Amino acid sequence: MDKSEVLETLKAANLYLNHLNCLEGELENALEQIDTTFRNTEKNISETFSNLKDELMYILKKREKFLLDKAKKTESESLAPLQECRCIILNKIESTNKLIKIGNSIIDGVNESVDTFVTNASKLGSLPEVPDLKEVPYLSFHYEQSSEVEVKDILSQFGYVCRIAPIQVTDLSEKPGALLIEWRNVEIEERMTDIQEFRLQRAFGDVVKDKHLVANFKDCYKGLDTQFLVKDLLARQPYSFRVCCKFEGTSEWSPWSLPQVSSTSLKHFSWKPNEDYIISNENRIAAPKKSVSKILISDGAQFSVGHSVEFTFLEVDSSEALVGLIWDNLQNDMEISNLMAEGCFVVNSNGKIYVDGSEKSTVLPNFTKGLKVCFTCDLVNNQKVRVNIDSNEKRVTYDWPVNPDSKMLFVAHFCSNKWKIMVE
Structure with a gap:
């Protein structure tokens, strides 16, 4: 191998090394993406379930107190007239026992007032009205077991971990003062027919490099098209885009796609200055x-x-x-x-x-x-x-x-x- 061949080999080796370094950088970005999204997902799951448990406990305790208070109020309102009736009956029992005692004394020759006996005797036969058992409250607690099963079923299936968002931005094409954004379903193609609506958002700047810019995402399209021309863009200014969807039968949006960053080098359509x-x-x-x-x-x-x-x-x-x-x-x-x-x-x-x-x-x-x-x-x-x-x-x-x-x-x-x- 002569010197020129060695130089050519070294040139090829350096080029190969550059490719390997680029691949290592891409691999590092992939590893970081998995690690970062896992930690964010782990934190989100823990916070969501912690908040949900606190909210559910609050709701259950509130409902329990409401039902106990209602039962207590029903008991109190139902007992009041019965207790009043009981007092009347006890008073009548007491006065009747006295009448019987006086009558027995008169028979036994004891000196008792016959007029008092006659007066009290005239009150006999007046009985208070006592309601039948079927007319008074029979308190009990009931709930629909199907509702309990439904609640447990909902809770058992609450949330899911998404490996990747179902919709991803696939192409960003330069247009004059605009970008044509295209997207598609990257998981289950047949579910495309089940999609009710797409939602595209745009943010000013590069959200991949500057994470705080995520807060600037704004809606720019909602509908069933799988592409949209985003107009009124500044030339050579980076913009970030993300997309999600809503499936038939659901009210929630899917997770957002990976943000894609692009810019247009073509200025927007404009008229040439004209004196007329x-x-x-x-x-x-x-x-x-x-x-x-x-x-x-x-x-x-x-x-x-x-x-x-x-x-x-x-x-x-x-x-x-x-x-x-x-x-x-x-x-x-x-x-x-x-x-x-x-x-x-x-x-x-x-x-x-x-x-x-x-x-x-x-x-x-x-x-x-x-x-x-x-x-x-x-x-x-x-x-x-x-x-x-x-x-x-x-x-x-x-x-x-x-x-x-x-x-x-x-x-x-x-x-x-x-x-x-x-x-x-």
């Missing part, structure tokens, strides 16, 4: 200053395959207007007549669609205030792309012979100064 327009909101909103104005174009070729651009009409007029896409190489020769030529894909305010200057038979809804018109571009092959136009819940699709590697601009034009448009 008032441009605001970080160059996303434009309004013509005069009726005869130049064509409004994007600030560079921002649109390409895999992107979607949405135009929102904030103010409208009865005059003509149009929005659409053009090839990048047309931006230096932008006249209104050129928007009906090859390399242009536009829709006018009457909903008419023009592709490379050819009017299509399908018509979209007229432009109205608040209407959103969305262009989406997908790859067909290396010679054409597929453009979808969505407007007021109506979609049309055309294949456009454009090099998929080409960049495109989005454009707008208005024939009065009463229009206002927003792009995102």
Whole structure:
């Protein structure tokens, strides 16, 4: 082995060592994740069950006292009239015994008052009313054994340890001023049909490095789609995402997925400054200053395959207007007549669609205030792309012979100064 071979071997060995060090770092992160999540789970289980036991004991003692107090009150209220009746009976027994004693004395010749005997004798025959046993309370304690079984069953199955959350973020794709977040079920695929709702949250910053940022997670989507375009993001700023789900028949959300951190290097869609327009909101909103104005174009070729651009009409007029896409190489020769030529894909305010200057038979809804018109571009092959136009819940699709590697601009034009448009 000569010196050059030794050098090549050393180079390969150093490269191999770097790979091993990277793998060791990844393994260390995996070990730390298991250890950290176990300790957090152990603490959570202990605290949850401790709090639950205290709460259950409080509830049981409270219920026990309530039932004992109610039984005691029932006893007290039931005994009062019976004790009163008993006093009457005892008094009558005492007076009757005295009458009998006096009568016996009179018979035996003892000097007793006959008038007193006669007066007391007249009270005989008046008996107090004593209720039957079936008319007085018969206290007892009862409970539904099925409820007891149900409570025990619930407690015996309370909580579970989840090896990993059932839903995980699987892909984060860069878009202009946005990220397309995708997720899927990573455990039991057939349970996907049982999912009632997904929930996606976003946090500003990297929660993996800065754990305290977890408190900043906010909802950004709820629904049944397995992807969502998160808009209005700052370029090159890290954002964290997590997702969970709710299964049919449950009211609780599943555990959160592992947080995924990403950023977009593409700035948000914006209009190029134009002297004929008032441009605001970080160059996303434009309004013509005069009726005869130049064509409004994007600030560079921002649109390409895999992107979607949405135009929102904030103010409208009865005059003509149009929005659409053009090839990048047309931006230096932008006249209104050129928007009906090859390399242009536009829709006018009457909903008419023009592709490379050819009017299509399908018509979209007229432009109205608040209407959103969305262009989406997908790859067909290396010679054409597929453009979808969505407007007021109506979609049309055309294949456009454009090099998929080409960049495109989005454009707008208005024939009065009463229009206002927003792009995102």
